[in-house]
Amino acid sequence: MPYAARPNSKKERRQENEKLILAAAEKVFAEAGFGGATMQLIADVAGLPKANLHYYFPTKEALYRQVVQNIFQIWLQAADVFDAADGPEEGIGAYIDAKMEISRHHPAGSKVWASEVMHRAPVIQDYLETTLAEWTQGRIAVIERWIEEGRMDAIDPRHLLYMLWATTQHYADFGHQIDTLNNGMPLSDAQWEEAKTSVKQIILRGIGATG
Amino acid sequence: MPYAARPNSKKERRQENEKLILAAAEKVFAEAGFGGATMQLIADVAGLPKANLHYYFPTKEALYRQVVQNIFQIWLQAADVFDAADGPEEGIGAYIDAKMEISRHHPAGSKVWASEVMHRAPVIQDYLETTLAEWTQGRIAVIERWIEEGRMDAIDPRHLLYMLWATTQHYADFGHQIDTLNNGMPLSDAQWEEAKTSVKQIILRGIGATG
DNA sequence: CCACAACCTGACCAATCGGTCAAGAAAATT
DNA sequence: AATTTTCTTGACCGATTGGTCAGGTTGTGG
Numbered sequence: 001m002p003y004a005a006r007p008n009s010k011k012e013r014r015q016e017n018e019k020l021i022l023a024a025a026e027k028v029f030a031e032a033g034f035g036g037a038t039m040q041l042i043a044d045v046a047g048l049p050k051a052n053l054h055y056y057f058p059t060k061e062a063l064y065r066q067v068v069q070n071i072f073q074i075w076l077q078a079a080d081v082f083d084a085a086d087g088p089e090e091g092i093g094a095y096i097d098a099k100m101e102i103s104r105h106h107p108a109g110s111k112v113w114a115s116e117v118m119h120r121a122p123v124i125q126d127y128l129e130t131t132l133a134e135w136t137q138g139r140i141a142v143i144e145r146w147i148e149e150g151r152m153d154a155i156d157p158r159h160l161l162y163m164l165w166a167t168t169q170h171y172a173d174f175g176h177q178i179d180t181l182n183n184g185m186p187l188s189d190a191q192w193e194e195a196k197t198s199v200k201q202i203i204l205r206g207i208g209a210t211g
Numbered sequence: 212m213p214y215a216a217r218p219n220s221k222k223e224r225r226q227e228n229e230k231l232i233l234a235a236a237e238k239v240f241a242e243a244g245f246g247g248a249t250m251q252l253i254a255d256v257a258g259l260p261k262a263n264l265h266y267y268f269p270t271k272e273a274l275y276r277q278v279v280q281n282i283f284q285i286w287l288q289a290a291d292v293f294d295a296a297d298g299p300e301e302g303i304g305a306y307i308d309a310k311m312e313i314s315r316h317h318p319a320g321s322k323v324w325a326s327e328v329m330h331r332a333p334v335i336q337d338y339l340e341t342t343l344a345e346w347t348q349g350r351i352a353v354i355e356r357w358i359e360e361g362r363m364d365a366i367d368p369r370h371l372l373y374m375l376w377a378t379t380q381h382y383a384d385f386g387h388q389i390d391t392l393n394n395g396m397p398l399s400d401a402q403w404e405e406a407k408t409s410v411k412q413i414i415l416r417g418i419g420a421t422g
Numbered sequence: 423c424c425a426c427a428a429c430c431t432g433a434c435c436a437a438t439c440g441g442t443c444a445a446g447a448a449a450a451t452t
Numbered sequence: 453a454a455t456t457t458t459c460t461t462g463a464c465c466g467a468t469t470g471g472t473c474a475g476g477t478t479g480t481g482g
Contacts, residue, residue, distance in 0.1 A: 010428065010479060031330060035247020039470060051431050051472085060470065111329050118322050119242060120387045128391045136392055153416075159409035162389065163378050170377030176331045178373065180339045181347055198370035205364075206417025221449060221458070228459095250440060260461050262442085271440065 018056055020046045026067050030108035033115055034064055065123050068116055071109040072127055078102055082139060088152040088209040091142070092164070093200050099168035100196050103175075110172035136161065146209075153208035160207065167199055229267055231257045237278050241319035244326050245275055272334065279327055279335050282320035287342070289313055293350060299363040299420040302353070303375070304411050310379035311407050314386075321383035347372065357420075364419035371418060378410055 024046035028037045039060055043050040057063035078098040085091030103110055121128055136158075143157035171178065171187075179186050187195065204210050235257035239248045250271055254261040268274035289309040296302030314321055332339055347369075354368035382389065382398075390397050398406065415421050 008479080013429085013479095033244035033246050033326065033330065035244050036330075037246070038468085040468090049431050050470090051433095052429085054471065055429070055431090058471090114329065114384065115244065115326070117385050117388045118325065119244065119247075121391070125391070128388060129395075132388075133392060153412075155413060156405055156409045158392070159406055160413065162381055162385075162406075163374075163410065163413060166377040166381030166385070167374050170373055173325065174328050174373075174377070177328045177339060177343075180332070180336070181344060181369070184340075194367055195370055195373075198367045199374065201364075202366060202371070202374060202417035203413060204417075205419070206413035206415075208416070224459085249438085251438090261440090262461050262463095263459085265441065266459070266461095269441090 014056075017048065017052070021048065021053055021056055021063070022067060022070065025063050026071075026108045026112060029064060029067060029115070030111040034060075034119070061123065067109075067112055068124050069127075071106075071113050072124065072131070074102060074106060074109060075113070076131070076135060079135065079139070083142065088143070088146045088207065089204055089211060092207075092209065093204060095164065096168060096200050096203065097196055099164070100171060100192070100199070103168055103170075103172035104192060107172035107175055110169050114169065114173045151209065155207050160203075163203065167203070171195060225267075228259065228263070232259065232264055232267055232274070233278060233281065236274050237282075237319045237323060240275060240278060240326070241322040245271075245330070276334050278320075278323055280338075282317075282324050283335065283338060283342070285313060285317060285320060286324070287346060290346065290350070294353065299354070299357045299418065300415055300422060303418075303420065304415060306375065307379060307411050307414065308407055310375070311382060311403070311410070314379055314381075314383035315403060318383035318386050321380050325380065325384045362420065366418050371414075374414065378414070382406060 025042050028042045028045055039053055040050050043053050081094035081098050082091050085094055140157040146152050147154050236253050239253045239256055250264055251261050254264050292305035292309050293302050351368040357363050358365050
């Protein structure tokens with residue numbers, strides 16, 4: 001027992017390895033898609049033998065499913081700021097900020113999600129029909145209340161939500177295109193702030209929610 | 212010669228088969244991604260033996276490249292309305308309409324493009340760096356002129372373009388999600404009109420371009 | 423210290439992949 | 453009608469895939 005705090009207990013290792021595999025899988029799935037990703041490559045990225053992956057996750061699909069589920073949780077969590085606000089300018093503004101931060105620091109997850117939906121959600125269709133549908137209904141109700149209270153224009157809430165999702169996720173999903181059009185450079189801190197400001201400016205003004 | 216007009220001349224058949232293969236390939240690549248698509252499945256969808264595909268397109272990558280190039284042409288063509296207009300309300304409005312129509316009637320192409328860019332554009336990176344970069348520069352110049360003439364607010368043209376792309380393409384790339392949230396039904400004609408109206412309303416008002 | 427359970431992994435497998443090829447069918451050219 | 457060129461296709465190939473498994477290693481509870 002050479003080290004005072006050894007991270008080698010059975011449960012710790014299990015957690016550690018699962019996290020390692022999931023991180024590697026997210027990256028590889030994002031870069032190659034489900035069909036293009038190979039268990040061998042995920043194993044290499046994780047630094048583990050391929051057979052070990054199948055010990056923790058029985059099939060490629062099970063591993064993929066876990067990756068998508070984790071992303072889904074992050075997405076839902078980001079929406080808390082929406083409800084905490086008492087008006088559209090604050091609520092939608094904070095939601096845009098939160099989703100832009102996710103696009104910046106978790107782009108692989110966003111890509112996996114996009115890929116899954118583009119392929120008709122073969123793995124998480126049930127989530128779309130239940131959790132996401134319920135979440136959307138709740139947010140629609142909030143927006144409709146804001147409209148009734150005269151705090152923003154009468155906009156179809158669904159299409160507003162789609163625009164919020166599309167615009168913020170675009171900075172992750174199409175980040176490579178954006179970087180290429182930025183002379184091959186990733187966006188700087190200042191450019192990310194410009195992006196957030198521009199998005200908020202257009203949308204908040206566009207729905208008549210600026211003070 | 213039982214039929215008066217036989218479509219069986221050599222050149223006609225070649226064109227016909229190439230079109231058949233490209234259409235099948237676009238559909239399959241959109242549904243399964245490049246890595247998930249198989250030449251066998253494309254052949255089945257096209258109704259041709261697999262070996263015949265390799266007669267017209269030497270490799271899977273060559274076929275994929277042709278699919279992406281065709282989509283790229285449609286994209287560029289849709290931007291003509293942008294220049295034909297003499298103001299932001301007309302120009303950007305028409306551009307939104309055109310791109311929404313493409314999302315509606317050519318969703319598979321949009322998905323293939325999105326997938327290609329998400330995977331860091333391994334096949335069409337040169338197009339991003341040349342044609343798309345030049346096109347973007349030209350449109351930025353137009354928008355900057357509109358701003359100088361006081362016909363719209365001072366918005367960063369790049370982020371405005373990204374928002375236009377993101378929002379319009381979302382209706383193709385995430386069409387399955389939108390349909391699911393629409394009680395599993397595809398958007399009706401009226402709903403598509405609502406979508407176009409909402410997008411134009413928010414963005415045109417958001418950039419201060421409404422008359 | 424022992425025995426059991428959990429963990430690890432190199433070697434292996436059937437299935438499927440993209441791609442090839444030779445030989446025949448069909449159209450164009452002479 | 454003969455010949456050449458283009459087209460078509462079933463059979464086949466090496467490589468790679470997701471997944472399996474037997475046997476060894478390691479931590480753990482008694």
